[in-house]
Amino acid sequence: MRADRRTGAGGWVLRGVVVTYVVLLVAWPTGLVFKRAFQDGIDTFFSSLTSPDVQHALALTVTVAGWAVVINLVFGVAISLLLVRYRFPGRRILSVLIDVPLSVSPVVVGLALVLVYNARDGWFGTTLATWGFQVIFSTPGMIMATVFVALPLVVREVTPVLEEIGTDQEQAARSLGAGGFQTFWRITLPGIRWAIVYGLVLAVARSIGEFGAVKIVSGNITGQSQTATLAVEQTYQNFDHQAAYAIAALLAFTAMLCLIVVAILRPKEQH
Amino acid sequence: MVATSGAARLRPGRTRRTPAADQLQAGSALALGISTLWFSLLVLIPLAAVVAAAAADGWSDFWNVLTSSQTAAAIVLTVTQALMVTAVNVVMGTALAWVLVRDRFWGRRALDIVVDVPFALPTIVAGLVLLALYGQNSPVGVNVANTRFAVFLALAFVTLPFVVRTVQPVLEALEPEVEEAAQSLGASRVTTFRRVILPALVPAITAGAALSFARGISEYGSLVLLSGNLPNHTEVASVRVLTYIENGNRAAAASVSAVLLVVALLAIIALDLLQRRLRRHEG
Numbered sequence: 001m002r003a004d005r006r007t008g009a010g011g012w013v014l015r016g017v018v019v020t021y022v023v024l025l026v027a028w029p030t031g032l033v034f035k036r037a038f039q040d041g042i043d044t045f046f047s048s049l050t051s052p053d054v055q056h057a058l059a060l061t062v063t064v065a066g067w068a069v070v071i072n073l074v075f076g077v078a079i080s081l082l083l084v085r086y087r088f089p090g091r092r093i094l095s096v097l098i099d100v101p102l103s104v105s106p107v108v109v110g111l112a113l114v115l116v117y118n119a120r121d122g123w124f125g126t127t128l129a130t131w132g133f134q135v136i137f138s139t140p141g142m143i144m145a146t147v148f149v150a151l152p153l154v155v156r157e158v159t160p161v162l163e164e165i166g167t168d169q170e171q172a173a174r175s176l177g178a179g180g181f182q183t184f185w186r187i188t189l190p191g192i193r194w195a196i197v198y199g200l201v202l203a204v205a206r207s208i209g210e211f212g213a214v215k216i217v218s219g220n221i222t223g224q225s226q227t228a229t230l231a232v233e234q235t236y237q238n239f240d241h242q243a244a245y246a247i248a249a250l251l252a253f254t255a256m257l258c259l260i261v262v263a264i265l266r267p268k269e270q271h
Numbered sequence: 272m273v274a275t276s277g278a279a280r281l282r283p284g285r286t287r288r289t290p291a292a293d294q295l296q297a298g299s300a301l302a303l304g305i306s307t308l309w310f311s312l313l314v315l316i317p318l319a320a321v322v323a324a325a326a327a328d329g330w331s332d333f334w335n336v337l338t339s340s341q342t343a344a345a346i347v348l349t350v351t352q353a354l355m356v357t358a359v360n361v362v363m364g365t366a367l368a369w370v371l372v373r374d375r376f377w378g379r380r381a382l383d384i385v386v387d388v389p390f391a392l393p394t395i396v397a398g399l400v401l402l403a404l405y406g407q408n409s410p411v412g413v414n415v416a417n418t419r420f421a422v423f424l425a426l427a428f429v430t431l432p433f434v435v436r437t438v439q440p441v442l443e444a445l446e447p448e449v450e451e452a453a454q455s456l457g458a459s460r461v462t463t464f465r466r467v468i469l470p471a472l473v474p475a476i477t478a479g480a481a482l483s484f485a486r487g488i489s490e491y492g493s494l495v496l497l498s499g500n501l502p503n504h505t506e507v508a509s510v511r512v513l514t515y516i517e518n519g520n521r522a523a524a525a526s527v528s529a530v531l532l533v534v535a536l537l538a539i540i541a542l543d544l545l546q547r548r549l550r551r552h553e554g
Contacts, residue, residue, distance in 0.1 A: 014369070014370060018382075019370075021367075022385055022386065025427060026386075032404050032410070033399060033403050079306050082306060096540065100318070100539060101314065103535040103539055104489060104531070105488070106394075106492065107531075108318075111512060114516070115317065115320040116316055124312075151314070208393065209392065209394065211394050211395045212491040216516060232393075232396065233496065236496055252392055255391035255393065255396075263384055
């Protein structure tokens with residue numbers, strides 16, 4: 001409705017500047033990776049994804065990201081409910097600390113987990129090792145690192161929606177005799193359904209993309225503990241640029257698909 | 272130490288102002304306990320371990336690590352580049368938000384989606400993406416790989432959405448009446464922007480800038496392939512941490528990490544305070 005304002009010379013310049021900036025910084029380079037991945041034809045693209053090491057890396061990424069997303073779903077919803085619906089000492093500190101993973105360097109995350117969970121001298125790692133449970137340089141550690149970095153995403157999507165829908169319906173359900181679980185399942189959950197979906201999609205994108213933290217906790221051994229992002233680095237540094245571009249294009253495609261899903265779903269929420 | 276005191280205070284699971292039915296009390300206290308325990312094991316205790324490892328050898332060792340020439344150079348480079356990128360983001364991010372909200376043109380929706388691409392792309396892919404256009408095999412003949420500009424470029428890429436996404440909703444919610452009033456009283460467009468719109472946007476811009484700075488300081492993945500990690504030249508703090516870890520020097524790695532961690536915490540606390548102030552203004 002404000003569109004009727006005519007675009008003056010200043011407006012055109014501003015539009016030109018920001019579009020150029022975004023094209024040069026994001027759109028063009030991203031497009032180029034896709035072009036490089038497919039420049040030798042679609043067969044080359046697929047054949048560079050089928051080497052055993054790359055296949056293993058892709059499978060590992062799916063496993064790690066899958067577990068991380070499920071764990072973040074359960075705890076993300078639980079923590080959101082606790083933060084919004086309950087008052088307890090330290091609630092505000094918890095709500096601030098939940099955001100910490102968003103701005104901590106992935107390298108610091110990796111180091112932090114290694115310090116606590118390594119089998120040689122970790123705070124808990126040595127005990128866990130005597131129980132025969134290895135965290136660092138193994139899949140559980142990689143899942144932990146991935147859960148850590150994607151942790152706030154579900155919470156950040158769900159808490160504002162929970163705050164907005166309020167407790168009227170929940171109280172009505174309870175006064176009509178619904179139990180706690182029934183109220184959650186029939187009243188609360190449908191209300192936050194889309195927020196959970198957004199949070200999940202964002203968590204998927206973040207989880208498949210994690211690099212630094214996983215590099216440190218995994219040991220980064222080709223064909224064993226190497227995820228897809230680590231394989232991109234490895235193949236590129238080994239001058240297998242075709243494979244690097246192919247894996248990167250696959251990861252970028254998946255991430256952008258997540259983005260588009262969110263973009264398409266989001267307007268529905270506003271009605 | 273922030274982390275441990277937080278964990279200690281979170282432990283009890285009582286609910287004071289209770290909106291829940293009685294039977295949920297035990298269940299929710301249990302859920303709180305489990306969630307807090309999980310959060311402590313995953314986040315708080317490991318981060319506390321970083322601080323503990325940094326402090327283990329005493330203040331002088333901590334200080335020696337940070338002031339050793341290569342590490343000091345890495346920290347200075349990281350802070351300078353992050354500040355420069357944040358400054359660019361403040362200007363370009365606000366301009367982008369303005370164009371996305373107030374301008375109407377073909378492709379605006381696409382622009383809106385492209386702005387989010389850096390959020391979605393894995394950081395290592397972001398590095399590769401920039402290398403494709405600005406690296407050795409650049410189709411336009413620009414090769415900035417292994418230079419300080421590469422560091423700037425990588426940080427600008429990964430932090431692009433922050434200011435845009437914090438300013439955009441505030442701009443959308445602005446009442447046009449105030450602007451119209453200002454203009455009807457004879458204020459020019461520039462004056463209206465500077466005196467009416469900009470003050471309303473400042474908290475959001477600051478929040479976006481804090482996020483962008485925190486992210487810039489901590490960036491790792493996008494720099495690995497692009498910046499070459501040349502000591503004293505393009506090596507940033509995160510890469511320094513990784514080098515220390517690979518050399519088996521965890522105490523030194525923890526010292527640099529502790530600095531990064533404190534900056535991240537400060538940014539988050541500043542942000543929380545800002546958001547609270549924002550909400551109070553709205554309400």
